[in-house]
Amino acid sequence: MKSGAVSKKPGALRIRPAVRSDMQALIALDEEITGFAKRKYWNETFSRHRARPRSPRFLLVAEDNGSIEGFIIGEVRAWEFGEPPCGWIFAVQVRPKTRLKGVGTQLFEVLCDAFRRTGVTKVRTIMARDNHLVLSFFRSQGMMAGPFIELETALDGANAKERLHEAAKS
Amino acid sequence: MKLQKASSFALYAVIELAANPAHQLAGTEIAEKYGISAHHLAKVLRDLGRAGIVDAVRGVGGGYKLAVNPKRLTLLDVIQIFEPVGPQSTANGDPEIATDAGGALRTVLDELDDHTLATFRSITISTMLKLMARKPWANAVRAARPARRAASNR
Numbered sequence: 001m002k003s004g005a006v007s008k009k010p011g012a013l014r015i016r017p018a019v020r021s022d023m024q025a026l027i028a029l030d031e032e033i034t035g036f037a038k039r040k041y042w043n044e045t046f047s048r049h050r051a052r053p054r055s056p057r058f059l060l061v062a063e064d065n066g067s068i069e070g071f072i073i074g075e076v077r078a079w080e081f082g083e084p085p086c087g088w089i090f091a092v093q094v095r096p097k098t099r100l101k102g103v104g105t106q107l108f109e110v111l112c113d114a115f116r117r118t119g120v121t122k123v124r125t126i127m128a129r130d131n132h133l134v135l136s137f138f139r140s141q142g143m144m145a146g147p148f149i150e151l152e153t154a155l156d157g158a159n160a161k162e163r164l165h166e167a168a169k170s
Numbered sequence: 171m172k173l174q175k176a177s178s179f180a181l182y183a184v185i186e187l188a189a190n191p192a193h194q195l196a197g198t199e200i201a202e203k204y205g206i207s208a209h210h211l212a213k214v215l216r217d218l219g220r221a222g223i224v225d226a227v228r229g230v231g232g233g234y235k236l237a238v239n240p241k242r243l244t245l246l247d248v249i250q251i252f253e254p255v256g257p258q259s260t261a262n263g264d265p266e267i268a269t270d271a272g273g274a275l276r277t278v279l280d281e282l283d284d285h286t287l288a289t290f291r292s293i294t295i296s297t298m299l300k301l302m303a304r305k306p307w308a309n310a311v312r313a314a315r316p317a318r319r320a321a322s323n324r
Binding site for chain 1: 287301
């Protein structure tokens with residue numbers, strides 16, 4: 001995306017690349033939705049995904065009258081899992097009281113436009129099976145099961161979960 | 171996987187009603203369009219009515235209309251009226267479940283059922299209407315044809 005990709009839809013809502021001064025509001029919004037304040041994660045995400053010319057990484061926010069009401073994070077990645085370049089969506093969230101007003105759809109559409117401009121023809125994401133809300137959102141955008149099956153196994157080691165939570169908090 | 175007839179008929183009916191929100195449709199109209207038993211569909215529509223998913227409008231020009239928001243009605247909401255979906259309880263006492271092989275097999279089958287459940291739960295009737303408009307299966311058929319020809323040339 002060129003760093004200035006912005007929703008062209010009329011109205012107060014504006015989809016634009018996140019800037020440093022949005023981070024406090026973004027962290028607070030994420031904490032409101034997930035219950036975790038992931039300050040370190042967000043600082044790293046901003047460093048990686050902030051708008052730069054010709055960057056394939058995107059962190060977009062939905063701003064309504066100065067308030068950050070949602071965000072979406074995505075990136076064009078090449079040859080992950082052996083696949084040609086495609087757009088990946090890592091996260092999308094909309095403030096609960098702002099939902100059902102098309103904010104998520106606008107975030108999705110602007111990100112897909114940004115992906116298209118890089119030349120990719122597919123967009124993918126991975127979701128928790130029990131995240132019915134966001135899963136339904138992606139389905140409503142036309143997304144279907146892709147060619148992958150996600151697998152995992154537990155790693156032995158004491159307190160791994162606690163260490164992860166500590167790292168997220170720092 | 172295959173759905174029971176009643177589940178498929180119910181989905182056809184609900185999709186038709188969602189696609190025609192301004193009209194009441196007679197069960198016979200829906201049955202005719204899909205080439206299915208009007209008698210069986212009438213029973214299915216009664217079950218959908220009891221579940222609060224459709225309303226029956228009586229009298230001349232009567233028929234059925236959707237009673238819920240199709241953006242909030244999932245495939246699972248409809249299907250589970252007619253058949254169980256998702257991991258089945260092992261409390262019914264199948265003795266082989268207690269064996270190691272039975273437990274391992276149950277784990278694999280539960281994984282499949284979990285995916286089925288997540289898929290049905292995440293697709294709304296409104297999303298089905300969008301899917302019908304896009305017709306992705308038409309592309310899938312076109313893409314599959316050359317592959318079949320190539321295979322037959324071996």
